Amino acid sequence: MADHERFTVATDIKVYFCDPQNPWQRGSNENTNGLLRQYFPKGLDLSIYTQANLNEVAKRLNERPRKTLDFETPTKRFHQCVASIG
Numbered sequence: 001m002a003d004h005e006r007f008t009v010a011t012d013i014k015v016y017f018c019d020p021q022n023p024w025q026r027g028s029n030e031n032t033n034g035l036l037r038q039y040f041p042k043g044l045d046l047s048i049y050t051q052a053n054l055n056e057v058a059k060r061l062n063e064r065p066r067k068t069l070d071f072e073t074p075t076k077r078f079h080q081c082v083a084s085i086g
Helices: 004-011 027-037 051-062 074-085
Strands: none
Touching (some): 051 074
């Protein structure tokens, strides 16, 4: 992210870069990879799936309660954020 400093100043959101080859520094990323592996084993060619298949998996994952969201779904949290904006 080339403009991370400008982004941080504009949004007051801290940017953190993980060290290469240190997956434990990317906890939610690694968790998401694990969830995806339930549907798509590592090394699988995703081109064998239709967009509809991929959309269905995304829907299932976004409707799955997450501990990090106090057992709410990502979909519900997203809609709450959108509603609070406007």
